[in-house]
Amino acid sequence: MTLFFKFNFNLLCQKILDEVLTDQGINYKVIAFGEIEVLEKLSKQRQQELQQALEAYHIEVVENQKSILVQKIKDTIIDMVFNEDTTVNVKSSVYLADALGHSYGYLSNLFSEVTYTSIEHFIILQKIEHAKQLIIKEDLSLTEIAFRLNYSSVAHLSTQFKNTTGITPSAFQRIIAKRREFNQNNN
Amino acid sequence: MIKKLNNNINFFKTLLYISAFFILLLGALSYRSVSDLTKSGELVTHTYRINVELEQILSYLKDAETGHRGFLVTKDSVFLEPYLNSRERINNNFAELKSLTSDNPTYQSNLKNLNSLINNRLETFKTTLEYENPEDYFDSVKFSNELKKGQKEMDTIRNHINNMIYLENQLLEKRKLDYQSNLVATPLLLFTLLLLTLAIMFLAYLKISKNMKKLNEANESLELFKESANQSEIVSKHGNWTWHVDGNTFNYSDNLYRLLGEQPQSFEPTLENFKQFVHPEDVEQFAHQIEQMMKNVDLPYIYYRVIHKNGTIKHLKAYGKSIVNDDNELILIGTTADITDEITSYKALEERNTELERSNKELSSFNHVASHDLQEPLRKIQTFLSRLEEEEDKLSERGVKYIDRIQNAATRMRVLIDDLLQFSRSNKADKVFEDSNINLLLEAAKQDLAEVISEENVVIKADTFPTIRVIPFQIQQLFVNIIGNAIKYKSKDRIPKISITHQIVDASEDENLNKAKKPFYHKIMFKDNGIGFDNQYAEQIFTLFSRLHNKEEYSGTGIGLSICKKITDNHKGFIKALGTPGKGATFIVYLPID
Amino acid sequence: MQEDYINIALADDDEDDRMFFTDAFEDLKIKSKVNTFNDGVYLMDYLNSEDALLPNVLFLDLNMPRKSGLECLKEIKQNPKFKDIAIAIYSTSASEEDIENTFVQGANIYIKKPSDFKTLKKVLSDVVTINWQYHTNNMNKDNFLLRF
Numbered sequence: 001m002t003l004f005f006k007f008n009f010n011l012l013c014q015k016i017l018d019e020v021l022t023d024q025g026i027n028y029k030v031i032a033f034g035e036i037e038v039l040e041k042l043s044k045q046r047q048q049e050l051q052q053a054l055e056a057y058h059i060e061v062v063e064n065q066k067s068i069l070v071q072k073i074k075d076t077i078i079d080m081v082f083n084e085d086t087t088v089n090v091k092s093s094v095y096l097a098d099a100l101g102h103s104y105g106y107l108s109n110l111f112s113e114v115t116y117t118s119i120e121h122f123i124i125l126q127k128i129e130h131a132k133q134l135i136i137k138e139d140l141s142l143t144e145i146a147f148r149l150n151y152s153s154v155a156h157l158s159t160q161f162k163n164t165t166g167i168t169p170s171a172f173q174r175i176i177a178k179r180r181e182f183n184q185n186n187n
Numbered sequence: 188m189i190k191k192l193n194n195n196i197n198f199f200k201t202l203l204y205i206s207a208f209f210i211l212l213l214g215a216l217s218y219r220s221v222s223d224l225t226k227s228g229e230l231v232t233h234t235y236r237i238n239v240e241l242e243q244i245l246s247y248l249k250d251a252e253t254g255h256r257g258f259l260v261t262k263d264s265v266f267l268e269p270y271l272n273s274r275e276r277i278n279n280n281f282a283e284l285k286s287l288t289s290d291n292p293t294y295q296s297n298l299k300n301l302n303s304l305i306n307n308r309l310e311t312f313k314t315t316l317e318y319e320n321p322e323d324y325f326d327s328v329k330f331s332n333e334l335k336k337g338q339k340e341m342d343t344i345r346n347h348i349n350n351m352i353y354l355e356n357q358l359l360e361k362r363k364l365d366y367q368s369n370l371v372a373t374p375l376l377l378f379t380l381l382l383l384t385l386a387i388m389f390l391a392y393l394k395i396s397k398n399m400k401k402l403n404e405a406n407e408s409l410e411l412f413k414e415s416a417n418q419s420e421i422v423s424k425h426g427n428w429t430w431h432v433d434g435n436t437f438n439y440s441d442n443l444y445r446l447l448g449e450q451p452q453s454f455e456p457t458l459e460n461f462k463q464f465v466h467p468e469d470v471e472q473f474a475h476q477i478e479q480m481m482k483n484v485d486l487p488y489i490y491y492r493v494i495h496k497n498g499t500i501k502h503l504k505a506y507g508k509s510i511v512n513d514d515n516e517l518i519l520i521g522t523t524a525d526i527t528d529e530i531t532s533y534k535a536l537e538e539r540n541t542e543l544e545r546s547n548k549e550l551s552s553f554n555h556v557a558s559h560d561l562q563e564p565l566r567k568i569q570t571f572l573s574r575l576e577e578e579e580d581k582l583s584e585r586g587v588k589y590i591d592r593i594q595n596a597a598t599r600m601r602v603l604i605d606d607l608l609q610f611s612r613s614n615k616a617d618k619v620f621e622d623s624n625i626n627l628l629l630e631a632a633k634q635d636l637a638e639v640i641s642e643e644n645v646v647i648k649a650d651t652f653p654t655i656r657v658i659p660f661q662i663q664q665l666f667v668n669i670i671g672n673a674i675k676y677k678s679k680d681r682i683p684k685i686s687i688t689h690q691i692v693d694a695s696e697d698e699n700l701n702k703a704k705k706p707f708y709h710k711i712m713f714k715d716n717g718i719g720f721d722n723q724y725a726e727q728i729f730t731l732f733s734r735l736h737n738k739e740e741y742s743g744t745g746i747g748l749s750i751c752k753k754i755t756d757n758h759k760g761f762i763k764a765l766g767t768p769g770k771g772a773t774f775i776v777y778l779p780i781d
Numbered sequence: 782m783q784e785d786y787i788n789i790a791l792a793d794d795d796e797d798d799r800m801f802f803t804d805a806f807e808d809l810k811i812k813s814k815v816n817t818f819n820d821g822v823y824l825m826d827y828l829n830s831e832d833a834l835l836p837n838v839l840f841l842d843l844n845m846p847r848k849s850g851l852e853c854l855k856e857i858k859q860n861p862k863f864k865d866i867a868i869a870i871y872s873t874s875a876s877e878e879d880i881e882n883t884f885v886q887g888a889n890i891y892i893k894k895p896s897d898f899k900t901l902k903k904v905l906s907d908v909v910t911i912n913w914q915y916h917t918n919n920m921n922k923d924n925f926l927l928r929f
Contacts, residue, residue, distance in 0.1 A: 011834065074918060116811065117910045125914055132924040155630060162634055166891070166928025170627065171881075175926060178885045559844075559874045566873065567797050569896035574804075577898070601896065612876075660877065 013059070020053050070114045072100055073107055074122065081126040081149075092123055128164045131157065135173050142169055195398055202391040209384040213377060220373035227366035234359040237287055240280045241348045244301075247273045247280070248308065248344060252337075255312050270312060277305060294351070301347050308340040417441060425524035428456070432481060432509075432517040446503065446525050448495030466492035466500065480507040480519060490526075502527045551611070558608035565604065569597050606746035610731070613661060613753040623659045625652035629687070632666035636674070645674055649687040655709055655778055661754045668747045669774050673715035675741060676772070681716060688712045691780065699763050705779040708760070713774040720766035728764055751776075787909055790816045790836035792824040792853065793871065794845045798894065802840070802871075805902045811909055821848025825856060828863065835863065838912050840871040840892075843879065851883065858887040867912045867925065880928065890927040904929045 017036070021028050024046070027039040042050070051061050076099050080092065093104040096119070100107060111119045127149055134145045146157040161169050251273035257266030281302060288294035315333045417440070420426055426443025430436075437458070441451035447464045454460050458477070465473050469491040476489040489505050507521035572594050579587050629649055633640060640647070647670065655662075670685060677683040692710045694703035720728070720735055727733050729752040732745040748764075751774075755762040760778040791802050799817045806815045816836065818824040824841075825848065827833055839857070841850035850870060857863045869890035870883045880891045890908055895901045908927065915925050 008834075011832075078918070115910070115913070116906075117914070122914070125911065129920055129924065133921070136924070155633075158630070159634060159637060165926055167926060168631060168634065172926060175881060175884045176924070178881070179887070182885050563795075563873050566894060566896040570797075570801055570898050570901070573897040573899060597896075 016057050016059070017054075020050070020057075024050055024053060026050065066110055066114055069100070069102075069107075070111055073111055073119065076100060077119070077123055077126055081123065081130050093119075124160060124164055128161055131161060131169070132172065135169060136176055195394075199391060199395065202387055202394075206384055206387050206391070209380055209387070213380050213384070216373060216377055216380070220377075223366055223373075227363060230362050230366075231359060233287065234355050237284060237355050238352050240284045240287070241352055244277050244280045244305070245345060245348050247276045248305065248341065251309075251312065252341065255315070259315070267316075274309060293354075297347070297351055297354075301344065301351070304340065304344045304347060308337065308344060311337040311340055421445070423524070424528075425522055428521050428523065430458075430507075430519040430521070432519060434516075443523060446501065446523060447493055448497065448499065448501075464493040464495070466494055468492075477507075480521075481509065481517075483509075500527075501525055502530045554608065554611035558604060558611070561604055562601070565597060565600055569594070569601070572597065603744050603746075606744045606750070609664065610746050610750050610753065613664070613750050613757065618658045618661070618757055620656050621659055622654050623657050623662065625655050625657070625662065625689075628657075628659055628663045629666050632663050632670060635663070635667050636671055639671070639674055643674055643677065643683055645677075645683045645685065647685045647687065650689040652689050652711075653709075656781065657758060657778065658754075661757060665751050665754045665776065668751050669713045669776075672747055672774075673713065673717055673772070675743065676717040676720075676736075677715075678717050678769075678771075683715065683717060685713060685715045688714070692777075697777075699761060699775065700777060703761075703777075703779075704759070705781070707780040708777040709780060711776040711778070713776075714771065715773075716771040719768045719770050719772045720764075721768055722766055725764045725766065729762065787811060787813045787838070787913070788816075788834060788836040789813050789838055789840070789909070790818065790824070791840040791842075791871065792818040792821055792845065792850065793840070793842035794820050795842070798842070798871075801898065801901060802905075805898065805905050808902055809906050809909075811906065813909070820845045821850065821853045824848075824853055828857070836866055837916065838867045838869055838890075838908060840869045841888075843870060843872040843874070843883075851886070854883065854886055854888060867915070867922075869908055869927075884926055889922070889925045890929075892929045895929075 014030070021036070026042070026046075029037045029039060047061075054061065073096065076096055077092075080095065093108075096107055097104040108119050111117075111122070115122070131145055131149055134140050134148065135142075140148075142154045142157060146152075146154045149157065151157040151160070158169050161167075161172070165172065167175070247269075250269040252270075254266045254269035254273075258264065258270070281298065284298055285295070288298065311333060315330060315337065416427075420440060420442035424442075424446065426446050427440040428443055429438045435457075437456035439452070439456040444451045444453060447461075462470060462473070473489070473491045476491075480489070489507075491503055491505075493501050493503055495501065502525070503523050504526045505521055505523040507519050509517060509519050512518055572590055575582070575590055576594075579590075582590070626649075629652070633647065639645075673685050674683055688711070690710050690712075692700070692708050694700040694706055694708055697703075697708070697710070700708060724735055728735065729748050731749040733749075734741075734743060734745040736743075751762055755776055755778070758778050760776060762777070763775045764772060765775070766772040789806065791799060793799050793802070799819075803815050803817065806813050814834075816827075816834075818827065821841075824839075828835065841853055843850040850872070854868060854870075857866065857868065867890065868888045869892055870880075870888045871892045871894060872879070873894050875891070875893035883891060889912075892904055892908070895904060907929070911927060912925075914920060915922055
């Protein structure tokens with residue numbers, strides 16, 4: 001008799017990971033397949049124990065150097081965009097290269113390779129994200145927001161906002177306000 | 188009006204009282220004057236009677252004297268008779284005189300004196316008669332003395348009587364004078380009073396006749412008014428009624444009967460009789476509403492149906508108002524109108540409206556079909572075409588060309604569908620006007636066109652706009668269409684430049700605003716340096732599907748400017764176009780200021 | 782991350798559209814697993830089943846028989862189990878009312894189905910990468926609004 005199996009490897013691996021981590025008493029959250037966030041500080045010893053436990057299934061804890069660097073790039077960009085004290089007078093490419101000690105070309109290629117997106121795009125995304133927060137929380141005018149985020153004009157800001165999100169800043173503001181009202185009415 | 192009439196009546200009453208008083212006074216005065224006249228006549232008679240009595244006394248004495256003398260001469264006793272009678276006669280006279288002058292003490296004493304004088308005289312007569320023979324006394328000194336004494340006494344009596352008569356006459360004169368002054372004054376007074384009364388009466392007559400004339404005129408116009416009211420009741424199909432609630436009596440106007448399909452005044456106007464005409468389904472409510480009408484001063488209209496004897500059903504509408512008249516009676520005044528025609532036409536209108544609504548719905552679902560359901564297959568055709576294009580290397584040259592042609596046709600169809608959808612959206616009823624920042628709308632429009640603006644290096648110069656009350660997305664669409672239009676019809680030799688200006692204009696001073704309904708308008712002017720157009724097409728370009736160029740030269744559906752027209756119409760504004768071929772075009776949008 | 786699969790689901794009653802969709806993901810370099818459902822009922826039945834693999838991004842056609850995309854959206858938003866799913870509306874029509882309404886009710890992305898395969902691939906790729914950014918960079922998902 002021949003049996004045919006159909007595996008869902010994703011689910012299978014997920015299940016194994018879950019078992020091992022729970023067995024080890026580690027509090028965690030699955031971010032994506034193959035990426036978990038440990039919600040507590042793990043001592044070196046516990047990290048080793050975890051690695052040993054996983055080795056039985058031929059699962060490795062990957063401490064990919066590239067991933068770490070990409071994360072550093074992201075952190076630097078987020079700090080650059082959100083922390084208004086970090087005044088950036090130079091071009092962001094120069095700033096990143098200086099901050100991380102690699103050529104911008106290297107960083108850029110690495111970033112695209114890992115994230116399928118460009119550093120420039122990521123910067124814009126973060127800036128727009130910051131703009132969104134300011135629009136919602138701080139009740140600032142677009143002129144003030146444009147100034148804070150180093151845009152040359154309101155037009156430039158709203159054009160980039162629209163290009164990135166497909167909607168205008170005022171439509172965004174309106175939708176978020178309505179959504180809150182809607183959620184309140186439904187709860 | 189009523190007050191004025193009351194005033195008039197009071198005025199007449201006063202005049203009547205005054206006249207009556209004068210006439211009464213006239214009567215009293217006349218009576219007094221007549222009685223005075225009688226009295227004065229009586230006084231004269233009285234005086235004359237006294238005088239006559241006195242004269243008689245004197246004449247009796249003279250008779251006695253004459254008889255006495257005759258006797259003395261003849262000794263014939265016949266002559267003695269007057270003397271013998273005289274005493275009795277004089278006594279009679281005295282009695283008469285006493286009664287006549289009982290009110291006058293001076294006179295009484297005078298009479299007493301006269302009496303004693305007469306007694307003396309008669310005594311003297313007596314002594315002389317004692318002589319038997321004439322010889323005895325003719326020569327006798329004594330006798331002569333006796334005669335002389337008699338003579339003297341006679342003179343004294345005469346004097347006395349004359350004196351009394353004189354006094355009496357004097358009194359009469361005095362009294363006569365008194366009465367006469369009265370008698371002269373009274374007629375004058377009477378006459379004056381008479382004249383005054385006549386004058387008042389005349390005045391009253393004048394006034395009354397004037398009022399009568401006015402009253403007649405008023406009556407006449409009232410009659411006319413009544414007639415025209417009757418007529419208007421017939422024409423406007425309404426009737427009037429009054430209800431004296433206390434006496435429970437009604438008055439129905441002629442036309443109220445006609446509203447019930449009956450001859451005027453053909454039955455007794457009562458509530459019961461009226462109710463017999465009311466539609467059975469409405470009777471209860473009708474009775475209830477009539478009750479309400481009595482309780483409240485004012486009531487909303489009441490509606491009910493009546494059935495004519497021939498079966499026709501009519502819709503009536505009634506309104507009543509209660510008033511209290513001068514006699515404190517409650518009266519309900521009402522109007523009842525036949526609104527059957529109104530209701531019929533209202534129903535017809537309602538039906539037509541529903542029909543219109545239905546056809547509108549059909550139209551909008553057609554729009555939905557046109558936009559949505561047509562888009563779907565078209566999109567698939569285009570997507571499949573785009574996938575075919577990926578495999579161009581496997582196709583023949585001709586195949587590639589055909590695919591290109593199909594792609595063009597499909598693109599054109601898509602633009603048409605999109606534009607049609609936009610046009611139907613600008614027709615939609617749910618238009619929300621908001622106070623809008625026009626500058627932001629222009630900015631948004633520029634963003635919509637960002638790609639083509641940067642491609643063509645378009646230069647747009649715009650004034651700063653005030654806040655205007657508009658339908659925001661439509662005005663943005665208007666900007667997109669006009670600016671897009673200017674870019675599409677750009678001149679090939681120069682960079683497209685568009686200037687957008689704003690000003691507020693007085694409608695009476697702008698030749699484009701001769702049909703304007705508001706006094707002031709926002710005037711937004713879009714001026715470009717494109718290819719322009721011949722001004723003879725200035726009106727035509729706003730009609731649906733009209734194009735001035737063929738598709739090969741300039742793509743376009745001929746819908747864009749119609750949408751602009753629609754949008755300005757929605758805003759009760761205007762749009763005008765001016766063109767100079769080869770130089771450029773100007774579009775002017777007018778939006779009303781409320 | 783290269784080894785990761787991104788889970789995509791699509792509910793659309795149109796066969797051609799489902800085909801374009803899966804073809805586009807096949808062409809993209811992104812490693813993805815695409816599940817398609819023929820209408821809203823099939824989709825909700827799957828999502829509510831116990832062993833369902835919840836998608837990272839769910840594409841909903843609005844106009845579907847039996848259960849419309851909007852109804853699915855409402856059900857998903859009411860269930861906390863689905864709170865991590867990014868919802869993309871994937872529709873032929875794109876009236877402003879539809880767009881705003883679905884955003885207000887919790888959709889993150891609104892895609893007007895493109896009429897060109899290249900554009901479709903570009904849009905789907907953008908959606909997935911931007912969603913990934915929100916997913917991995919602790920960005921506020923409440924602010925995640927994207928329109929194509």
